[in-house]
Structures are given as structure tokens and as C-alpha cells.
Amino acid sequence: MDKSTCKFKISPKELLEFFIERGELTIPLISKELDLSMPTTNKLISYLYDNNYIINVGKGETGEGRPPSLYKVNNNIGFFMGVDIKKDFIYINLMDFGGNILRNKNCKYNLENSYKGIKDLCNLINETLKEWSVNKTLLKYIGINIPGRIHTEEGMSHTYFSFLEDPITEVLEYELNHKIVIENDTRAMFLGELFLEKYREKNIVFINVGWGLGSAFLVNGEIVRGKDGYAGELGHFYAYDNEVLCHCGKKGCLETEVSGSAFYRKLMDSLKNGKSSILSKKFNNNDRITLFDIIEATNSEDLLCIDIVEHIGSELGKHVANLINLLNPELIIIGGSMAATGDYFFLPLKSSVKKYTLKIVNKNTNIVLSKLNDNTGSIGACFIAREKYLKKMTV
Template sequence: MGKQKNRNTKIELSDVLTYFIDHQQVSIPEIAKQMDFSVPTITKMIHKLINKNYIYSIGKQEQGEGRPPTLYTINPEVGYFIGIDIKHNYIRIGLIDFSGNIKKIENISYNIENTEESLDELCSLILKFIKDSQINSTLIISIQINISGRVNPALGVSHTMFSFLEDPISEVLEYKLGHPVTIENDTRSMLYGEIYKGGIKDETNVIYINLGWGLGSAIMINGQIVKGKSGFSGELGHFYAFENEILCHCGKRGCLETEVSGAALYRMCIEEIRKGKQSILSDKVLNHIEDFKLEDIINAINKEDVLCIEFIEQIAIKLGKQIANLINLLNPELIVIGGALAKTGDYLLLPLKLTLKKYTLNVVNKDSTIILSNLKDEAGIIGACYLARYNFLKDFKE
């Protein structure tokens, strides 16, 4: 008797479509073999996808002997996905085709506020991006938006931004933009970006640290990304860590984020320079503060500014103590440091590694590798674009 097929398992059209996305050019016998279903079953699925214009034939596969099978491939122009990553003072918008090719990424100045006007401005910027992209807007399948803070992606609700809305933000945006919209916590989306295009390969136990203007984390355990009951997991920045009486934007005091974040670095730099400390940024801070940005400090660090290097080392040590706790608790195999401050490279990484060695259990520490994200703060927009496609495929029906 031949090999028993998956009689008790139903194959979904989305499974075959996802296989094409992952493998590009394939034949029916190859898919049937790899997915362990009969050739007639796969042939039926292929015809459905052809009729829906998701795939098409590219001719016969050249081989040495026997009848050459027909090759099929994904149609990249059957639809497009848009990702939006909301940052501190700008948004990054990206566009990918159905195959996952990045067609366009654009940074646009935008200061998010918890107001109706700010929401309308965001919608206007997104609609302008779509218009400027010169694609048929009817081919936009879905839009994914990254929002910082407490986000419930299942309900489409943000408890941090645009919290004045009575309806879920995803529904409001879908009405205003005219396309399906999903939302996700920004750091969790960055972890997805690392999985799709970054430094995560075969690892299944991962901690991702988003060290940007704020501080967040995302966790993968045994290959599953942890969201928690309502999607609020990963709020590392709001661990109680200091008796500093600095008011966090969450309304509480002593949060880790008040001393470990881009905002903290920005504040420290201004305070110390105004006290008389010398830096290559002194003139801008003292005389042109309106033009002073976090990126200026990152550039100063990479130009070996002693004062700014001192600040990033302080942040690395404080962050390292908390990551050490997570390593001892979760025993991850990989820790990825991303976000804007990851662009400071070894100035951040080296003191961080020394701190981890000091505060983690030796036997646990040996299991963990810590790296800087090769995507830096690009992980969010990549994650958003691919999440838009993932969410579509997850709910794809015949």
C-alpha cells in the first residue's frame, strides 16, 4: 500500500497559497509531496488559485527525463499591503506586493497626539501615500498599523493612543481609509520584522528589546509570540526600577523607561549640558534647542563624543540588569536589541554584555546570545507590512 495521506486533516486554500509565497516557483507534484496530500487534491486547489488570479503558470520545468511538470508561481500584482509604523515625531509607511517585495518606504513628519485632529492628519498622510504610490487603490488588500503602548490587536483597541474613541481604532480607521485595518503593539511588530527579515533564524525562545524613544519588549517562547490575555504583554519600560520620582508618561513614577530610553537619553543630555558639561552638541542644545533631536545624540555617540558615550553606557548598565532578570526567568536562546539606540553599536552592546555576565546565572547565561538588530529601527515597518499579509492569509477563505 502507498503512503497514507492526511485523510483526517483538511487542507485549506490559504495553506497552498502560503506555500507559494514561501517557495515561489513550484510544481503540483512537489507541493503534493511536501504537504503530504494527493495530486488531485492539490490540482483542485491550484485551479482555484488560478481562477482567483493569485498564481499563474510559467511553463514546463526542465529536467532530464520523463514528462516535465508545469511550474506555477505567485502573482505579485494581485494585491498590495501597507504597513505604518508610528514613531515619536514621524511615521514610516511601507508598501509590499503580494510576493513580499518592498515597493516603497517613506518617512513622513508627524507628531502623534491623542486628539481627533491628529487622527485625521494620520489618515490624510496615509491616503496621500496611497495616491502617490500610483497603484490601483482597489488592489490594496489590508493595512497594518503599529501603535506603542497597550494595544489589543484582537479587538482593534488602543488604550494609549486615540483612546477617546468610542469604537475600536481599527474600525474607525477602516471607515476613514476605505480598506481593512489591523493594529499591533509596535514592539511586537518589530519582533515579527526580525522573524521575517532580521537576525532570528531557527531560534524559538527569543526576547526582543525595543530601545527607541521609549522602551518595550516582545517575547517568543517555544515558537509562539506571547501576547497575554488582552495583548498587553511586554511592558518592560514600566517595570518599577528607580526611586527617582520622575513622572513617566504612563502616570506613574520610577518606571524603567524614565532612565532607560531615548527620551531619557535626550533629557539627560540637555540637563547635563545646561549644567556646563562639554559636548559637540553644546551649541545646538544651548542655542538651537528647537532643532535638537535624538538622532543628533546617536550621531554624537558614533563620533566618539565622551559625554554622550557616558550616557549610553549608563543606559546599557541599567537595561542590562533588567534583561538579566528576564534571562534568569525565561532562559532564552537569543536576545535582540533593536530600536533607534541600537544604532550606537558597541557603545551600547559592550557594557550591556558585561552587565549580563555579572547579573545572570552562569549556567543560564551560557544558553543566551545577545545581538544588535541588523534592521535597527527598520524592523517595525518590515513587521507591519508582513503582518498585514499574514493577517490576510490567516483569514483567507475560498
């Protein structure tokens, strides 16, 4: 609803967003905090209540007099699905209107830039909707995270599924018969992290070290997207004079030496050269080895894997140091699959940061490993889906 034509000082949608942010509220509290008259607040509450957006959950506490009615978001008025696409898996979450995660799962999925990749993705989503008995009329939006360069507003993916003439959102909406919003996987992971961890810092760098390497930024409390939404391509900084071809088509990208795919390539090369590892038997039997297997081997104290991951951590630390010198953030969060190797990765990274940063710039920057798992991205996708729905609402 256009605020200029709205009969309320704030729109019912804005009050609904306030409920989502704050939880249970009374009319006097809303009136006080939003600087609204009691009659105006009553009208807004009546509108949302009559349209089933909020429900009465009893009486609020009060020091004296009659206790006021307590209201909260009607969680069951709509649901949102979040889908996070990884190299070998997809993670799926279902969230109610109030932001509660109801169901989650992960499935094997081979990410490939083809029609088969799209068909397999749609099949997995439809199977999950059926398995969870989701009421399709109440599923408001599906948020899908895709690695690479994503133009969220146009619904275009310029890395995976880039062969399509139409926006990937339109193709998926046709196949799934649901509204779709897409986002870059790293930015969605960061948003999930922000929603779940409730960080107080206003200047944060998030680095996703998964199969690839990406980053996302919070500056003065605002997510940085760039003009077309492509901000954060840390993995494609020119960093090495090597002959390793990046998936972007260029050579020398940071991602070619610092990423899960680099970890995988380096380990495979070492095994081909006869070096010993917990994974040697699988390698010699030509069994499929995944990044998850390699991380598991690292955490089982495989010396070859530890050597490689320590080197990658040290290399990433140099570039984290550059970001600190450039942006002077309060907090840097290291997330993604590689973060699961813990101190094997993190300690060399921190040592490298200390070596290459300016002390005066670095002294108030805290660096932490994400405490969340790979499920964070799909949770972030749920929140993005709800944000998109709220943006389109006309109440």
C-alpha cells in the same frame, strides 16, 4: 472556508499560504510534501490558478520525463501597506502579495494623543498612496504599529488615541476607506525581524529601545501575546525609587531611566547645567533637538552623550540578565533607535549581563544587536496586514 465543509483535504487558502512560505512549487512536490493525491493537488492548483491567486512561471527541473509546470504566488493580486509610528517620524512600506517590498519612505510626524495626531497620520498615508499611485482596489489591508498597549483583535489602543469612544481601527477605516489592523510597535518590529532574518532559534527575546522601552517574546516558536495582547511591557517594570513621572502615570518605571526618552532628558539636564556637547550650540540657540540628533552626536564621539548611553546600556543589562535568568532564551536581540549607537551601548550592556546572570543559565544565550534599521517595524506591519487578510479570506 471552514475545513469541515471543504471538499479538499486542505483548503485552497492553506495551499496559498504554503506557496507564500515556499515560493515556486510543482504539483508533484506539493503532492509529496502535503501528502495529497495528484488529482486532489491538481484540483487545488486549478482553483487557485483560475482565481488568479497563482501563476504559471514555466517548467520545473526534473531528472527524467516531461518537466512539471512551476507555479508561484501572483504578486500583483494584492498589496499591503505597513505604517510604523515613532516619536518624530512615521515609516511606510508597500509590499506585494508575495512579500516583496516595493516602496518605502519616512516622513516627519509628531506623535500626539489628539484628533490632530489622527488627522495628520491619515493625511500622510493618503499623500503616500497618491505619490506611489497605489491602485486602491488592490490595497487589501493597511497595518499600523502604535506604541503602547494595543488590543489587536478589538482594534483598541489604550496608550495613544485612547480618548476615542470607538476602536481606533474603525476611526481609521472610516477616514482612509481601507481595512486596518493595528499592532504594538515592538511586536511588529520583532515580527519584521523574524521574517527578514529567518532565525532558526525557537526561544527569542526582542528588546526595542526607542523613545520608550518594550519587548516581545518567541517561546517554543510561538509569539507570546498574553491574554489580551499586552505582553511585553518591559518598560513598565518597577525598577527605581525616583521621582520621574512615566508617561503611563506611574513613577519608578524602568523606562524612566532606560530608553531614548531617558537619554534625551538626561542630556537636556546636563546641557542646562553647563556641560559641553556637540549639541551645545543647538541647545543654546533654542533649536529643536531630536533623539536622532543625539544618536548622531554619540556616533560622532560626543563624550557627554557616550557617558550617558554607556550608563543606560549598563542599566538595561541588569534587566536583560533578569530575563535570561527567568526565561533561559537561546537568543536576545537588541533593536530600536538606541541600538544605532552600537558598541557604546552594547558593550556596557553585555558586561552588565555577564555580571548579573547565572553562568549555567547564560552560557547558551547569544545576545546580538539588530542589523536592521528603523524601517523594520513598517515591514513587520506589512506582514501583519497580509496575515490579517489571509485570516479573513474565504477561499
